[in-house]
Amino acid sequence: MxxxxxxxxxxxxxxxxxxxxxxxxxxxxxxxxxxxxxxxxxxxxxxxxxxxxxxxxxxxxxxxxxxxxxxxxxxxxxxxxxxxxxxxxxxxxxxxxxxxxxxxxxxxxxxxxxxxxxxxxxxxxxxxxxxxxxxxxxxxxxxxxxxxxxxxxxxxxxxxxxxxxxxxxxxxxxxxxSRDGPTTSPGLVRGLGDDRLAAALRGMHERPTAPWTVARMAQEAALSRSVFFERFRRAVGVAPMEYLLAWRMALAKDLLRREGGGIAEVAARVGYGSASTFSVAFSRHVGLPPAAYAREHSHSA
Structure with missing residues (x-):
């Protein structure tokens, strides 16, 4: 798990x-x-x-x-x-x-x-x-x-x-x-303190390549879509799909640093159906195309 x-x-x-x-x-x-x-x-x-x-x-x-x-x-x-x-x-x-x-x-x-x-x-x-x-x-x-x-x-x-x-x-x-701090602000730690949300978070981390939607996340958490969305946003501080995007981009950056090029393979390993779709999302989120990011940061792995 x-x-x-x-x-x-x-x-x-x-x-x-x-x-x-x-x-x-x-x-x-x-x-x-x-x-x-x-x-x-x-x-x-x-x-x-x-x-x-x-x-x-x-x-x-x-x-x-x-x-x-x-x-x-x-x-x-x-x-x-x-x-x-x-x-x-x-x-x-x-x-x-x-x-x-x-x-x-x-x-x-x-x-x-x-x-x-x-x-x-x-x-x-x-x-x-x-x-x-x-x-x-x-x-x-x-x-x-x-x-x-x-x-x-x-x-x-x-x-x-x-x-x-x-x-x-x-x-x-x-x-x-530690999930029981008196003033822990919204974020991953607070989300993991909620058993329902933790189930969805574990699912996203365990299966980042799955075709996640808010409805599928809500099903993982055994909550209605609207209740899940609000509960997740309040606890974690961002919307569910925003969190998923951030995690996929973090994984992609790590893979690009450690493995250099291989854009299509990285795209597949973080849940994108094509290298071009991944490249557009990565460039928008990071400010650099994946290949350029790999060239600049492969030495820092």
Whole structure:
């Protein structure tokens, strides 16, 4: 049986590119303007506020994990009101360890923050299938991973950075597959949390070459066509056929990168009856004809 989330994550190839340990006390605020970089924050103890552009601000507590697959801007701050116009300047106490706010006294919050990277050159399309924000709370497995990361970050043991990178990769995947987060936004994860929609999503991933229509998807989900369409759009954030197109194009890009030309074969493997029909759809969606895309990106597989 196909696993849609595993399919997307496998193509994304996530890794932890950069992380830092942060402790804070008193009032503080840090703002960052981003351009689609994946951002994460794991609160090891204490609490703080995070506001991601386009989403409702969140109060994070110990054990919480937030992942934003494509951040455009965000702000983290203390729960204590911060009245100054300028941001707090982090003070590096040790390599990779920073302090915010008061430099002495008890710590109000300790967290691990950073950025990850997606190895796929087609990350933008794949990220569009994921929620815009994932907030996980009360997940025992993820809390245990956060605890392990916190312990590893505090100690200067051999291979510390390698262990941290691997743990963070597992945290990212665990967060993406957590379906019960209090504020997970529309996307594949929320769709998979609905058993009816999950049946249709698994069908699309398992049989991308099938002649899918909304009616056939609804049948897979054991719902009426109209109920299925609305339920899918609300949960996943896009219409069913739009999701199918995005997934077929993601598969096509991966095949073209790994196998070069063979346009007719790629077309058949992603559900198109002819190379010309596929080429028109691919060019419209990607902005390049399949052959040109294969020439430009075959080295990046």
């Amino acid at each position: 196909s696993d849609p989330l595993a399919d997307v994550v496998t193509l994304l190839r996530p890794s932890a590119a950069f992380s830092k340990s942060v402790s804070a006390s008193g009032p503080w605020r840090v703002r960052r303007a981003e351009h689609g970089r994946p951002f994460y924050c794991a609160v090891l103890e204490g609490s703080c506020r995070v506001a991601v552009r386009g989403h409702t601000p969140l109060i994070l507590e110990g054990g919480d994990f937030v992942l934003v697959p494509a951040a455009d801007g965000f702000e983290t701050s203390s729960l204590t009101s911060f009245t100054e116009d300028e941001d707090t300047v982090p003070v590096e106490e040790h390599p990779g360890e920073f302090r915010l706010g008061r430099q002495d006294g008890p710590t109000d919050v300790r967290m691990l923050v950073g950025y990850c990277t997606f190895g796929s050159p087609d990350a933008g399309l794949l990220v569009s299938l994921l929620p815009g924000l994932v907030h996980v709370r009360g997940e025992t497995r993820l809390a245990a991973l956060v605890q392990l990361v916190g312990e590893e970050a505090r100690q200067r043991r051999p291979a510390r950075d390698l262990i941290l990178a691997r743990l963070l990769e597992v945290m990212l995947i665990e967060a993406l597959r």
